[in-house]
Amino acid sequence: MIGCCVPSRDTSDRFSDRCFNVFPCLSDPVRRSTLCLRLALVMLHLVFVGFIFIFNEEFREESKDQPWYTLIYLLLVFVTLVQYFFTSGSSPGYVLDAMREFARTEASLRALEISKQPASSKNGSVVVTIDRNQSGEHLVGNNPMNWTKLVMDMYPPGTSVRTYTCSYCNVVQPPRAKHCHDCDRCVLQFDHHCVWLGTCIGQGNHCRFWWYILEETALCIWTGILYIKYLQASFSKAWLVAVIMIILLSILLIALIFLLLLLLFHSYLVLTNQTTYELVRRRRIPYMRTIPERVYPFSKGACRNLYNFCFARASMYAMEPLPSALELEQKSVPYSCFDVISCRCCC
Numbered sequence: 001m002i003g004c005c006v007p008s009r010d011t012s013d014r015f016s017d018r019c020f021n022v023f024p025c026l027s028d029p030v031r032r033s034t035l036c037l038r039l040a041l042v043m044l045h046l047v048f049v050g051f052i053f054i055f056n057e058e059f060r061e062e063s064k065d066q067p068w069y070t071l072i073y074l075l076l077v078f079v080t081l082v083q084y085f086f087t088s089g090s091s092p093g094y095v096l097d098a099m100r101e102f103a104r105t106e107a108s109l110r111a112l113e114i115s116k117q118p119a120s121s122k123n124g125s126v127v128v129t130i131d132r133n134q135s136g137e138h139l140v141g142n143n144p145m146n147w148t149k150l151v152m153d154m155y156p157p158g159t160s161v162r163t164y165t166c167s168y169c170n171v172v173q174p175p176r177a178k179h180c181h182d183c184d185r186c187v188l189q190f191d192h193h194c195v196w197l198g199t200c201i202g203q204g205n206h207c208r209f210w211w212y213i214l215e216e217t218a219l220c221i222w223t224g225i226l227y228i229k230y231l232q233a234s235f236s237k238a239w240l241v242a243v244i245m246i247i248l249l250s251i252l253l254i255a256l257i258f259l260l261l262l263l264l265f266h267s268y269l270v271l272t273n274q275t276t277y278e279l280v281r282r283r284r285i286p287y288m289r290t291i292p293e294r295v296y297p298f299s300k301g302a303c304r305n306l307y308n309f310c311f312a313r314a315s316m317y318a319m320e321p322l323p324s325a326l327e328l329e330q331k332s333v334p335y336s337c338f339d340v341i342s343c344r345c346c347c
């Protein structure tokens with residue numbers, strides 16, 4: 001028996017080794033589970049959409065008469081899947097990446113300053129510029145003092161560096177950043193870690209995430225309508241298919257309710273410039289504890305927040321300083337009738 005088992009284990013090990021050689025990404029268990037999740041999502045979409053094409057004869061007939069209707073539906077399926085992969089593969093904006101970007105910018109600025117200095121001969125200046133550029137990058141990259149100063153200037157004077165130093169990454173976190181234990185990195189403007197997408201949602205991909213929820217909601221509604229149409233027309237003809245369709249429709253409705261709530265919740269967060277973490281764990285964030293509940297410290301008005309969220313993200317690593325005491329005081333003034341008429345919440 002033992003003799004029979006050993007070669008089979010060896011064979012499976014050899015097979016998995018070959019697989020890992022061909023696809024190196026599969027050797028990492030985290031990547032493997034993400035890949036499985038993505039495959040499951042694609043399969044789920046194929047099952048729900050495929051059922052309509054296989055069993056709904058009327059839909060197939062309609063497709064011949066009105067091909068544009070089917071084409072738009074299929075386009076929505078394709079765009080939703082592309083948006084899923086696009087969001088899932090995007091970076092949420094890690095603090096370490098922001099630090100590197102800052103170091104690079106500072107090094108190039110230093111190099112530019114040095115190259116502008118009227119110094120020695122032409123050949124010599126080139127050598128000096130390259131040398132200084134490399135040493136500048138090396139200096140800033142290894143000495144995080146400049147980063148610490150930049151970040152601490154965003155907090156009120158007298159704030160301790162230790163309060164905002166991540167004990168896992170050993171970096172100073174700018175306001176709104178948080179360490180994600182799943183990604184094992186600090187994320188800028190951390191919203192939440194999405195298990196469904198297998199990545200964090202933060203400053204770099206929150207907008208993409210919102211669009212993904214919108215597209216998935218639209219797809220759910222359209223697919224649900226097609227299912228209901230089929231059940232209305234052919235419930236008595238093929239009861240077994242109808243029962244499967246009812247089960248799928250029930251799952252679709254539960255998913256739709258969840259997606260609609262999620263879409264509304266994230267739209268509210270966008271309009272008030274908040275994150276899920278800031279809303280849910282407000283008391284855990286030291287600088288948020290003293291701010292009244294109904295005051296959104298980073299909000300610049302609904303219109304400006306929406307514009308910044310969609311278009312004006314100048315850099316993926318742009319950071320927002322904490323508002324001053326005066327600004328917070330202005331924000332906490334209760335709304336009067338004039339404020340409502342003049343749309344104070346919008347601008």
Ligand SMILES: [Zn+2]
Nearest residue numbers: 166169179186
């Ligand atoms: Zn961290």
Ligand SMILES: [Zn+2]
Nearest residue numbers: 180183193200
């Ligand atoms: Zn994460």
